[in-house]
Every structure is written in C-alpha cells, then in structure tokens.
Amino acid sequence: MEENNDDENIDYCVPPSEVRSDGTVITSEGYVIDLLNCEHMSPDGELCMPVMVYRNDIRCEKDCPQCSATIADEKQIFLMDNGENCYPCADCNSWVWWEEDELWMYWLE
Ligand SMILES: [Zn+2]
Known part of the structure; x- marks a missing residue:
C-alpha cells in the first residue's frame, strides 16, 4: 500500500487506524512516535507542525x-x-484536513 521511505516522512504515511488515542503510533520496528513532534504534509504539500491537539467536545x-x-x-x-x-x-482511512471557521467558540460563552 504505502511506500516505505527510509527518510523522515513516516509521520504522514501512518495509517489513521494505527494512531492511538494519545496521538502516538508504534512503528513496525517498535518505536513510539509522538505525532505532535512530527511534521505533517497538508493536502497542499505544505509541511506543518501541530501546535496543539484537542479532543472532540460534547458541546x-x-x-x-x-x-x-x-x-x-x-x-x-x-x-x-x-x-x-x-x-x-x-x-475513511485518511488524514482529513479542514479549516475551522471557529464558530463553535461563540457557543461557549
Ligand atoms: Zn472520515
């Protein structure tokens, strides 16, 4: 399925199903990778770093x-x-990217 690159691009080749709930993955070699410390390739081909993670909220x-x-x-x-x-x-077995309109923030007041 995925190409096996030897460079550092492993982060955005990680199958979504292998991302654990704490935001880490375990490689086939047994290394734990914290995705918060990895660069991710956006659909536009832009390398991005996560600034934070959040969880879905009931609100x-x-x-x-x-x-x-x-x-x-x-x-x-x-x-x-x-x-x-x-x-x-x-x-859907993919890294889904979207821009947030942040409207939900107004609901919290
Ligand atoms: Zn989906």
Missing part, C-alpha cells in the same frame, strides 16, 4: 468532514501551524 460535537463519521471522544484532533485542523479518520 461542539464534530463529524469527520469527509465521511461524516462521528469523531470519537478519545480521538485527538491536531491543530496545525497553518491554522488547519487534521484528524486521522479510521472510518
């Missing part, structure tokens, strides 16, 4: 923008330094 319950599957409460959503959100969706 702003989100669905996957691509397949509409509910994002599980324990799953982490990455906020990237280009302002986009990224979520490894196991349902």
